[in-house]
Amino acid sequence: MARNHITTTINGDEYEFLCDTEQTLLDCLRDELFLTGTKEGCASGDCGACNVMLDGQLVCSCLVLGVEADGKSMETIEGMAHGEELHPLQQKFLELNGLQCGICTPGILIAAKALLERDPDPTETEIRYWLAGNLCRCTGYDKVVRSVQAAAEEMRKG
Protein backbone atom coordinates (compact mmCIF):
# COMPACT_ATOMS: atom_id res chain seq x y z
CA MET A 1 0.00 0.00 0.00
CA ALA A 2 1.31 3.49 -0.82
CA ARG A 3 2.83 5.20 2.15
CA ASN A 4 1.58 8.58 3.32
CA HIS A 5 3.74 11.66 3.14
CA ILE A 6 3.47 13.63 6.38
CA THR A 7 4.79 17.10 7.17
CA THR A 8 4.84 18.24 10.78
CA THR A 9 6.62 20.62 13.10
CA ILE A 10 8.18 18.93 16.10
CA ASN A 11 9.71 21.05 18.85
CA GLY A 12 9.93 23.93 16.39
CA ASP A 13 11.68 22.02 13.60
CA GLU A 14 10.00 20.88 10.42
CA TYR A 15 9.94 17.15 9.82
CA GLU A 16 8.81 15.14 6.81
CA PHE A 17 8.36 11.41 6.86
CA LEU A 18 6.56 8.52 5.21
CA CYS A 19 4.25 6.26 7.18
CA ASP A 20 1.73 3.49 6.72
CA THR A 21 -1.88 4.39 7.43
CA GLU A 22 -2.10 1.99 10.34
CA GLN A 23 0.98 3.36 12.11
CA THR A 24 0.16 5.31 15.23
CA LEU A 25 1.79 8.65 15.91
CA LEU A 26 3.85 6.87 18.58
CA ASP A 27 5.11 4.33 16.02
CA CYS A 28 5.99 7.19 13.67
CA LEU A 29 7.91 9.13 16.31
CA ARG A 30 9.86 6.10 17.46
CA ASP A 31 10.29 3.96 14.34
CA GLU A 32 10.28 6.50 11.50
CA LEU A 33 11.86 9.55 13.15
CA PHE A 34 13.87 7.73 15.83
CA LEU A 35 12.60 10.17 18.45
CA THR A 36 12.60 7.45 21.07
CA GLY A 37 12.19 9.70 24.10
CA THR A 38 8.45 9.12 23.87
CA LYS A 39 7.78 5.68 25.35
CA GLU A 40 5.34 2.88 24.71
CA GLY A 41 3.89 1.32 27.83
CA CYS A 42 0.53 -0.22 26.96
CA ALA A 43 -0.34 0.96 23.41
CA SER A 44 -3.97 1.06 24.51
CA GLY A 45 -4.38 4.46 26.11
CA ASP A 46 -4.09 3.30 29.69
CA CYS A 47 -0.63 4.40 30.84
CA GLY A 48 0.30 7.84 29.44
CA ALA A 49 3.94 6.92 28.73
CA CYS A 50 3.38 8.09 25.15
CA ASN A 51 1.98 11.55 25.96
CA VAL A 52 2.89 14.35 23.56
CA MET A 53 1.40 17.75 22.75
CA LEU A 54 -0.39 17.85 19.39
CA ASP A 55 -1.48 21.33 18.32
CA GLY A 56 -1.46 22.42 21.95
CA GLN A 57 -3.41 19.43 23.26
CA LEU A 58 -2.14 16.68 25.49
CA VAL A 59 -2.74 13.33 23.78
CA CYS A 60 -1.76 9.69 24.04
CA SER A 61 0.24 9.31 20.82
CA CYS A 62 -0.61 5.58 20.78
CA LEU A 63 -4.28 6.51 20.19
CA VAL A 64 -3.59 8.95 17.35
CA LEU A 65 -2.76 7.81 13.82
CA GLY A 66 0.40 9.21 12.26
CA VAL A 67 -1.63 10.53 9.32
CA GLU A 68 -3.66 12.66 11.73
CA ALA A 69 -0.52 14.64 12.57
CA ASP A 70 -0.13 15.94 9.02
CA GLY A 71 0.15 19.71 9.03
CA LYS A 72 0.10 19.88 12.81
CA SER A 73 2.73 20.84 15.32
CA MET A 74 3.97 18.72 18.18
CA GLU A 75 5.97 18.98 21.35
CA THR A 76 7.81 15.92 22.59
CA ILE A 77 10.15 15.27 25.47
CA GLU A 78 13.14 15.89 23.18
CA GLY A 79 12.22 19.58 23.09
CA MET A 80 11.89 20.09 26.83
CA ALA A 81 15.46 20.92 27.81
CA HIS A 82 17.39 23.70 26.08
CA GLY A 83 20.75 22.11 25.42
CA GLU A 84 22.26 21.38 28.82
CA GLU A 85 19.70 23.52 30.59
CA LEU A 86 16.94 21.39 32.04
CA HIS A 87 13.32 22.50 32.31
CA PRO A 88 12.40 23.20 35.97
CA LEU A 89 10.20 20.09 35.94
CA GLN A 90 13.09 17.92 34.81
CA GLN A 91 15.35 19.53 37.40
CA LYS A 92 12.90 18.92 40.25
CA PHE A 93 12.20 15.33 39.19
CA LEU A 94 15.95 14.71 39.47
CA GLU A 95 16.38 16.53 42.77
CA LEU A 96 13.34 15.02 44.47
CA ASN A 97 13.52 11.50 43.02
CA GLY A 98 10.37 11.86 40.96
CA LEU A 99 11.54 8.91 38.90
CA GLN A 100 13.06 5.49 39.38
CA CYS A 101 13.16 3.29 36.27
CA GLY A 102 12.09 6.28 34.17
CA ILE A 103 9.82 4.68 31.59
CA CYS A 104 6.83 6.75 32.68
CA THR A 105 8.85 9.95 33.07
CA PRO A 106 8.73 11.50 29.56
CA GLY A 107 4.96 11.16 29.53
CA ILE A 108 4.58 12.54 33.04
CA LEU A 109 6.83 15.51 32.28
CA ILE A 110 4.88 16.40 29.12
CA ALA A 111 1.56 16.03 30.97
CA ALA A 112 2.77 18.06 33.96
CA LYS A 113 4.06 20.81 31.67
CA ALA A 114 0.65 20.97 29.98
CA LEU A 115 -0.97 21.33 33.41
CA LEU A 116 1.35 24.10 34.60
CA GLU A 117 0.86 26.02 31.36
CA ARG A 118 -2.89 26.22 31.97
CA ASP A 119 -2.67 26.51 35.76
CA PRO A 120 0.62 27.67 37.32
CA ASP A 121 -0.60 26.95 40.85
CA PRO A 122 -2.56 23.69 40.94
CA THR A 123 -3.58 22.05 44.21
CA GLU A 124 -2.30 18.58 45.07
CA THR A 125 -5.72 17.15 44.17
CA GLU A 126 -5.67 18.91 40.80
CA ILE A 127 -2.21 17.52 40.09
CA ARG A 128 -3.29 14.01 41.02
CA TYR A 129 -6.42 14.16 38.83
CA TRP A 130 -4.56 15.71 35.90
CA LEU A 131 -1.89 12.98 36.07
CA ALA A 132 -4.46 10.20 36.56
CA GLY A 133 -3.75 8.97 33.04
CA ASN A 134 -0.04 8.49 33.78
CA LEU A 135 0.75 5.20 35.42
CA CYS A 136 3.99 4.64 37.33
CA ARG A 137 4.94 1.26 38.73
CA CYS A 138 7.93 2.51 40.73
CA THR A 139 7.52 5.75 42.64
CA GLY A 140 4.15 5.38 44.33
CA TYR A 141 3.30 8.80 42.85
CA ASP A 142 4.06 10.81 45.98
CA LYS A 143 7.46 11.95 44.77
CA VAL A 144 6.00 12.68 41.36
CA VAL A 145 3.45 15.02 42.92
CA ARG A 146 6.06 16.67 45.17
CA SER A 147 8.33 17.24 42.16
CA VAL A 148 5.52 18.87 40.18
CA GLN A 149 4.63 21.09 43.16
CA ALA A 150 8.25 22.13 43.60
CA ALA A 151 8.66 22.88 39.90
CA ALA A 152 5.43 24.89 39.91
CA GLU A 153 6.74 26.98 42.77
CA GLU A 154 10.06 27.52 41.02
CA MET A 155 8.32 28.52 37.79
CA ARG A 156 6.01 30.96 39.58
CA LYS A 157 9.08 32.75 40.90
CA GLY A 158 9.99 33.14 37.21
Next chain:
Amino acid sequence: MEFMPEFRTARPTTVAEAVAIRAAEPGSRFLAGGTDLIPNIRRGIVAPPTVIDLAGIAEMRAIESLDGGLRIGAAVTLAELANHERVRTAYVGLKQAAGGIAASTHRQVGTVGGNLCLDTRCVFYNQSEWWRRANDYCLKSKGDVCYVAPKGSHCFAAFSGDLAPAFMVLGAEVEIASKSGVRIVPLTEIYQDDGIDYLLLKPDEMIAAVRVPAPSDGFRTGYAKSHVRSAIDFPLAGVAVGLRREDEAITDLRVALTGTNSMPLAVEGTEGLTGGPPNEAMLQGLDALIAKQIQPMNSTFSPPGYRRRVVAKLTRSLILNLYRDG
Protein backbone atom coordinates in the same frame (compact mmCIF):
# COMPACT_ATOMS: atom_id res chain seq x y z
CA MET B 1 2.66 -5.48 21.81
CA GLU B 2 0.39 -6.48 18.97
CA PHE B 3 0.77 -4.86 15.58
CA MET B 4 -1.93 -2.83 13.97
CA PRO B 5 -3.52 -4.60 11.01
CA GLU B 6 -3.46 -2.76 7.70
CA PHE B 7 -6.27 -0.37 6.82
CA ARG B 8 -6.92 2.66 4.66
CA THR B 9 -8.09 6.04 5.93
CA ALA B 10 -10.62 8.31 4.30
CA ARG B 11 -10.71 11.96 5.33
CA PRO B 12 -14.07 13.49 4.41
CA THR B 13 -14.76 17.16 5.07
CA THR B 14 -18.57 17.01 5.18
CA VAL B 15 -21.12 14.74 6.85
CA ALA B 16 -22.61 13.90 3.45
CA GLU B 17 -19.24 12.75 2.16
CA ALA B 18 -18.59 10.68 5.32
CA VAL B 19 -21.87 8.74 5.13
CA ALA B 20 -21.42 8.21 1.38
CA ILE B 21 -18.03 6.55 2.03
CA ARG B 22 -19.53 4.52 4.88
CA ALA B 23 -22.30 3.28 2.57
CA ALA B 24 -19.89 2.46 -0.26
CA GLU B 25 -17.41 0.54 1.89
CA PRO B 26 -18.93 -2.29 3.92
CA GLY B 27 -17.13 -2.96 7.18
CA SER B 28 -15.66 0.55 7.35
CA ARG B 29 -15.75 2.43 10.65
CA PHE B 30 -15.95 6.04 11.71
CA LEU B 31 -12.95 7.27 13.67
CA ALA B 32 -13.59 10.21 15.97
CA GLY B 33 -11.16 10.54 18.90
CA GLY B 34 -10.05 6.94 18.42
CA THR B 35 -9.78 6.31 22.16
CA ASP B 36 -12.09 3.30 21.89
CA LEU B 37 -11.61 2.24 18.26
CA ILE B 38 -7.80 2.24 18.09
CA PRO B 39 -7.30 -0.11 21.08
CA ASN B 40 -10.04 -2.36 19.67
CA ILE B 41 -8.35 -2.51 16.27
CA ARG B 42 -5.01 -3.26 17.89
CA ARG B 43 -6.57 -6.04 19.93
CA GLY B 44 -7.98 -7.62 16.79
CA ILE B 45 -11.55 -7.10 18.01
CA VAL B 46 -12.50 -5.17 14.89
CA ALA B 47 -10.68 -5.10 11.58
CA PRO B 48 -12.13 -2.37 9.39
CA PRO B 49 -10.59 -2.24 5.90
CA THR B 50 -11.26 1.51 5.90
CA VAL B 51 -11.31 3.97 8.76
CA ILE B 52 -13.25 7.18 8.10
CA ASP B 53 -11.63 10.00 10.06
CA LEU B 54 -14.25 12.53 11.20
CA ALA B 55 -11.70 15.09 12.46
CA GLY B 56 -11.84 17.19 9.29
CA ILE B 57 -15.61 17.76 9.38
CA ALA B 58 -15.97 21.29 10.75
CA GLU B 59 -19.79 21.13 10.88
CA MET B 60 -19.58 18.37 13.52
CA ARG B 61 -17.35 20.30 15.89
CA ALA B 62 -19.60 23.14 17.08
CA ILE B 63 -21.83 23.70 20.10
CA GLU B 64 -24.66 26.05 19.06
CA SER B 65 -27.78 27.45 20.71
CA LEU B 66 -31.00 25.93 19.43
CA ASP B 67 -34.48 26.89 20.65
CA GLY B 68 -33.09 27.88 24.04
CA GLY B 69 -31.25 24.57 24.30
CA LEU B 70 -28.08 23.31 22.67
CA ARG B 71 -27.09 21.49 19.52
CA ILE B 72 -23.86 19.66 20.22
CA GLY B 73 -21.90 18.38 17.22
CA ALA B 74 -20.95 14.72 17.54
CA ALA B 75 -17.25 15.50 17.10
CA VAL B 76 -17.19 17.99 19.99
CA THR B 77 -14.62 16.71 22.49
CA LEU B 78 -15.42 15.70 26.04
CA ALA B 79 -13.18 18.51 27.36
CA GLU B 80 -14.99 21.09 25.19
CA LEU B 81 -18.34 19.82 26.45
CA ALA B 82 -17.33 19.77 30.13
CA ASN B 83 -15.85 23.29 29.92
CA HIS B 84 -18.64 24.88 27.87
CA GLU B 85 -20.15 27.80 29.79
CA ARG B 86 -23.83 26.86 29.24
CA VAL B 87 -23.16 23.19 30.00
CA ARG B 88 -21.40 24.04 33.26
CA THR B 89 -24.22 26.24 34.47
CA ALA B 90 -27.42 24.84 32.95
CA TYR B 91 -26.68 21.13 32.44
CA VAL B 92 -24.69 20.19 35.52
CA GLY B 93 -25.21 16.43 35.23
CA LEU B 94 -23.81 16.49 31.71
CA LYS B 95 -20.78 18.44 32.85
CA GLN B 96 -20.19 15.98 35.69
CA ALA B 97 -20.48 12.99 33.35
CA ALA B 98 -18.16 14.46 30.69
CA GLY B 99 -15.59 15.69 33.22
CA GLY B 100 -15.32 12.26 34.85
CA ILE B 101 -14.59 10.24 31.71
CA ALA B 102 -11.15 8.62 31.44
CA ALA B 103 -8.29 11.09 32.04
CA SER B 104 -7.44 14.61 30.88
CA THR B 105 -5.60 13.27 27.82
CA HIS B 106 -8.55 11.19 26.60
CA ARG B 107 -11.00 14.03 27.16
CA GLN B 108 -9.03 16.30 24.83
CA VAL B 109 -9.60 13.98 21.86
CA GLY B 110 -12.49 11.67 22.88
CA THR B 111 -15.81 12.88 21.45
CA VAL B 112 -19.51 12.97 22.24
CA GLY B 113 -20.40 10.74 19.26
CA GLY B 114 -17.69 8.21 20.12
CA ASN B 115 -18.93 8.08 23.70
CA LEU B 116 -22.54 7.47 22.68
CA CYS B 117 -21.45 4.72 20.27
CA LEU B 118 -18.79 3.28 22.60
CA ASP B 119 -18.49 -0.46 22.13
CA THR B 120 -19.94 -2.54 24.97
CA ARG B 121 -17.37 -3.95 27.39
CA CYS B 122 -16.63 -7.24 29.10
CA VAL B 123 -13.65 -8.84 30.87
CA PHE B 124 -13.72 -11.62 28.28
CA TYR B 125 -13.79 -9.20 25.34
CA ASN B 126 -11.51 -6.22 26.07
CA GLN B 127 -8.40 -8.37 25.94
CA SER B 128 -5.56 -8.94 23.51
CA GLU B 129 -5.95 -11.21 20.50
CA TRP B 130 -3.55 -13.63 22.17
CA TRP B 131 -5.60 -13.75 25.39
CA ARG B 132 -8.88 -14.23 23.57
CA ARG B 133 -7.48 -16.90 21.25
CA ALA B 134 -6.12 -18.82 24.25
CA ASN B 135 -9.66 -18.72 25.65
CA ASP B 136 -11.29 -19.81 22.32
CA TYR B 137 -12.69 -16.31 21.84
CA CYS B 138 -16.18 -15.29 23.02
CA LEU B 139 -19.62 -14.85 21.52
CA LYS B 140 -19.16 -11.14 20.80
CA SER B 141 -16.09 -11.71 18.67
CA LYS B 142 -15.15 -14.85 16.71
CA GLY B 143 -16.38 -17.37 19.35
CA ASP B 144 -19.58 -19.25 20.21
CA VAL B 145 -19.84 -18.96 23.98
CA CYS B 146 -20.62 -16.06 26.27
CA TYR B 147 -18.48 -16.87 29.32
CA VAL B 148 -20.63 -14.59 31.42
CA ALA B 149 -23.74 -16.71 30.69
CA PRO B 150 -22.43 -19.90 29.02
CA LYS B 151 -25.80 -21.65 28.74
CA GLY B 152 -27.48 -18.99 26.65
CA SER B 153 -26.81 -17.51 23.26
CA HIS B 154 -26.95 -13.89 24.31
CA CYS B 155 -24.03 -11.52 24.89
CA PHE B 156 -24.08 -9.55 28.13
CA ALA B 157 -21.22 -7.10 27.53
CA ALA B 158 -22.10 -3.91 29.40
CA PHE B 159 -22.68 -0.50 27.86
CA SER B 160 -20.29 1.70 29.81
CA GLY B 161 -20.39 5.19 28.32
CA ASP B 162 -20.93 7.97 30.84
CA LEU B 163 -22.68 10.55 28.66
CA ALA B 164 -25.75 8.62 27.51
CA PRO B 165 -27.62 8.56 30.85
CA ALA B 166 -26.81 12.23 31.49
CA PHE B 167 -28.25 13.11 28.06
CA MET B 168 -31.27 10.85 28.61
CA VAL B 169 -32.54 12.59 31.75
CA LEU B 170 -32.40 15.84 29.77
CA GLY B 171 -34.66 14.35 27.10
CA ALA B 172 -31.94 14.61 24.45
CA GLU B 173 -32.49 13.76 20.79
CA VAL B 174 -29.91 12.74 18.22
CA GLU B 175 -29.57 13.82 14.62
CA ILE B 176 -28.81 10.72 12.59
CA ALA B 177 -27.35 11.33 9.17
CA SER B 178 -27.29 8.90 6.27
CA LYS B 179 -27.29 9.08 2.50
CA SER B 180 -31.04 9.59 2.58
CA GLY B 181 -30.84 12.66 4.83
CA VAL B 182 -31.17 13.41 8.52
CA ARG B 183 -33.67 11.92 10.97
CA ILE B 184 -34.11 13.08 14.54
CA VAL B 185 -34.94 10.53 17.23
CA PRO B 186 -34.91 10.45 21.04
CA LEU B 187 -31.54 9.18 22.27
CA THR B 188 -33.32 6.37 24.15
CA GLU B 189 -34.42 4.92 20.81
CA ILE B 190 -31.00 4.20 19.33
CA TYR B 191 -30.12 1.43 21.80
CA GLN B 192 -31.26 -2.11 22.56
CA ASP B 193 -30.29 -4.49 25.36
CA ASP B 194 -27.98 -6.76 23.37
CA GLY B 195 -24.22 -6.80 23.99
CA ILE B 196 -23.47 -7.39 20.30
CA ASP B 197 -26.11 -5.31 18.52
CA TYR B 198 -26.45 -2.59 21.13
CA LEU B 199 -26.82 0.19 18.57
CA LEU B 200 -29.87 0.49 16.35
CA LEU B 201 -28.06 2.65 13.79
CA LYS B 202 -28.07 1.23 10.28
CA PRO B 203 -24.64 0.48 8.81
CA ASP B 204 -24.52 3.71 6.80
CA GLU B 205 -25.82 5.96 9.58
CA MET B 206 -23.87 8.23 11.87
CA ILE B 207 -24.69 10.52 14.74
CA ALA B 208 -24.19 14.06 13.46
CA ALA B 209 -25.30 15.96 16.57
CA VAL B 210 -27.12 15.75 19.90
CA ARG B 211 -29.90 18.19 20.78
CA VAL B 212 -30.71 19.04 24.37
CA PRO B 213 -33.88 21.00 25.07
CA ALA B 214 -33.90 24.31 26.92
CA PRO B 215 -33.40 23.81 30.66
CA SER B 216 -36.83 23.97 32.26
CA ASP B 217 -37.42 26.00 35.40
CA GLY B 218 -36.17 24.36 38.57
CA PHE B 219 -35.17 21.10 36.86
CA ARG B 220 -31.78 20.02 38.24
CA THR B 221 -29.52 17.25 37.12
CA GLY B 222 -26.59 15.32 38.55
CA TYR B 223 -24.38 12.38 37.60
CA ALA B 224 -22.38 10.01 39.79
CA LYS B 225 -20.47 6.86 39.05
CA SER B 226 -18.79 4.06 40.90
CA HIS B 227 -15.38 3.01 39.63
CA VAL B 228 -12.37 1.12 40.89
CA ARG B 229 -10.03 4.13 40.74
CA SER B 230 -11.40 7.63 41.21
CA ALA B 231 -10.27 8.63 37.71
CA ILE B 232 -9.42 6.96 34.38
CA ASP B 233 -11.95 4.19 34.85
CA PHE B 234 -15.11 3.08 33.15
CA PRO B 235 -18.20 3.11 35.37
CA LEU B 236 -19.02 -0.12 37.19
CA ALA B 237 -22.32 1.64 37.35
CA GLY B 238 -23.25 5.23 36.56
CA VAL B 239 -26.41 7.10 37.54
CA ALA B 240 -27.92 10.28 36.12
CA VAL B 241 -30.84 11.91 37.92
CA GLY B 242 -32.98 14.87 36.90
CA LEU B 243 -35.61 16.26 39.26
CA ARG B 244 -37.80 19.27 39.95
CA ARG B 245 -38.84 20.20 43.45
CA GLU B 246 -41.87 22.40 44.15
CA ASP B 247 -42.30 23.19 47.85
CA GLU B 248 -41.92 19.83 49.57
CA ALA B 249 -42.84 17.70 46.57
CA ILE B 250 -40.78 16.22 43.75
CA THR B 251 -42.83 17.03 40.65
CA ASP B 252 -40.58 15.55 37.98
CA LEU B 253 -38.16 12.66 38.40
CA ARG B 254 -35.99 10.96 35.79
CA VAL B 255 -33.31 8.36 36.36
CA ALA B 256 -31.01 6.81 33.75
CA LEU B 257 -28.19 4.31 34.23
CA THR B 258 -25.07 3.01 32.55
CA GLY B 259 -22.88 -0.02 33.22
CA THR B 260 -25.82 -2.15 34.34
CA ASN B 261 -27.15 -3.46 31.01
CA SER B 262 -25.98 -3.75 27.42
CA MET B 263 -27.59 -0.38 26.78
CA PRO B 264 -27.90 2.84 28.74
CA LEU B 265 -31.18 2.45 30.61
CA ALA B 266 -33.79 5.17 31.10
CA VAL B 267 -35.60 3.79 34.17
CA GLU B 268 -39.31 3.44 33.46
CA GLY B 269 -42.10 4.27 35.90
CA THR B 270 -40.46 7.06 37.91
CA GLU B 271 -43.43 9.41 37.27
CA GLY B 272 -45.45 7.17 39.60
CA LEU B 273 -43.13 8.16 42.45
CA THR B 274 -43.58 11.93 42.17
CA GLY B 275 -45.98 14.12 44.13
CA GLY B 276 -44.33 13.90 47.53
CA PRO B 277 -40.98 14.29 49.25
CA PRO B 278 -38.25 11.66 48.84
CA ASN B 279 -39.18 9.76 52.00
CA GLU B 280 -38.21 6.15 52.73
CA ALA B 281 -41.37 4.73 51.10
CA MET B 282 -40.71 6.64 47.89
CA LEU B 283 -37.02 5.65 47.83
CA GLN B 284 -37.89 2.00 48.41
CA GLY B 285 -40.35 2.20 45.54
CA LEU B 286 -37.55 3.51 43.37
CA ASP B 287 -35.15 0.79 44.56
CA ALA B 288 -37.71 -1.78 43.46
CA LEU B 289 -38.24 -0.18 40.03
CA ILE B 290 -34.50 -0.13 39.40
CA ALA B 291 -33.88 -3.64 40.72
CA LYS B 292 -36.43 -5.01 38.27
CA GLN B 293 -35.01 -3.23 35.22
CA ILE B 294 -31.24 -3.64 35.61
CA GLN B 295 -29.27 -6.75 34.80
CA PRO B 296 -25.63 -6.42 35.84
CA MET B 297 -23.72 -9.61 35.01
CA ASN B 298 -20.21 -10.91 35.62
CA SER B 299 -18.82 -8.74 32.83
CA THR B 300 -16.61 -6.71 35.18
CA PHE B 301 -14.31 -7.69 38.04
CA SER B 302 -16.86 -6.30 40.49
CA PRO B 303 -19.68 -8.77 41.02
CA PRO B 304 -23.28 -8.02 39.97
CA GLY B 305 -24.49 -7.90 43.58
CA TYR B 306 -22.10 -5.09 44.35
CA ARG B 307 -23.17 -3.15 41.29
CA ARG B 308 -26.83 -3.58 42.25
CA ARG B 309 -26.18 -2.15 45.69
CA VAL B 310 -24.07 0.69 44.40
CA VAL B 311 -26.72 1.77 41.86
CA ALA B 312 -29.33 1.99 44.61
CA LYS B 313 -26.98 3.90 46.88
CA LEU B 314 -25.81 6.38 44.21
CA THR B 315 -29.38 7.02 43.05
CA ARG B 316 -30.61 7.72 46.56
CA SER B 317 -27.80 10.11 47.40
CA LEU B 318 -28.12 12.00 44.10
CA ILE B 319 -31.86 12.43 44.65
CA LEU B 320 -31.44 13.60 48.23
CA ASN B 321 -28.70 16.08 47.24
CA LEU B 322 -30.65 17.52 44.31
CA TYR B 323 -33.79 17.74 46.47
CA ARG B 324 -31.95 19.51 49.27
CA ASP B 325 -30.35 22.02 46.88
CA GLY B 326 -33.58 22.55 44.97
